[in-house]
Amino acid sequence: MxxxxxxxxxxxxxxHTSDLEVLLIERADRxxxxxxxxxxxxxxxxALTDTAARELFEETGIVADGSSIVLRDWHLSNIYEIYPTWRHRYAPGIxxxxxxxxxxxxxxxxPILLSEREHLQYAWLPFLEAADRCFSASNAEAVLQLPRHLTTS
Incomplete structure (x- = not known):
């Protein structure tokens, strides 16, 4: 099938941490x-929040429990062109x-528990270094915007 x-x-x-260290993960397929x-x-x-919580757990083992670990929706969307190498995963014409x-x-x-099928290793980096290491422009931009999205509560 x-x-x-x-x-x-x-x-x-x-x-990220409260002092702006960002966790990055290296793709196994690239x-x-x-x-x-x-x-x-x-x-x-x-629901997008359900997708985010599922992916967070699947890729890192981190559980967004809603109390001590809380996902924040930035209400920000990016539309980007899918890399040609990954277009076969989508319907024709997408x-x-x-x-x-x-x-x-x-x-x-x-504790970080990587999905070995998806990722090789992880690194904690200061946010500017993390942005420089991201291969995706939208990911780098999100990391650069992180200071504006921190809450003090």
Whole structure:
């Protein structure tokens, strides 16, 4: 049976500490490509917050429990052209994706359990270094915007 096409709507979750260190993960299918947590919605109508929480857990083992670990929806969307190397995952003719940005503040010593199928390693970096390392322009821009999205509460 053929694998269903990916839906061209996704989330980006910037994981950070209160002092602006950002967690980046290296893609297993493209060594040298560093990014934040990303992932497509699984089915039409899946809530974006549910997608973000699912992807956060699947890729890092971090559980957004809503009390100590809280996902923040930036209410920001980016539309970008899907890299040609990954277009085969989408229905024919699909060339663009809509990405919704979230963030989550975590303690620096939180355990990280990578999905070995998806990622090779992780690194905590100061946010400017993290932005420089991101292969995706929208991911780099989200990391650069992080200071404006920090809450003091």
């Amino acid at each position: 053929d694998k269903p096409h990916k839906i061209p709507e996704s989330v980006l979750v910037v994981i 060594p040298g490509f560093w990014q934040s947590v990303t992932g497509s919605i699984d089915f039409p109508g899946e 060339t663009h994706n809509t990405e919704h940005v979230f963030s989550v503040c975590v303690p620096r010593d939180i």
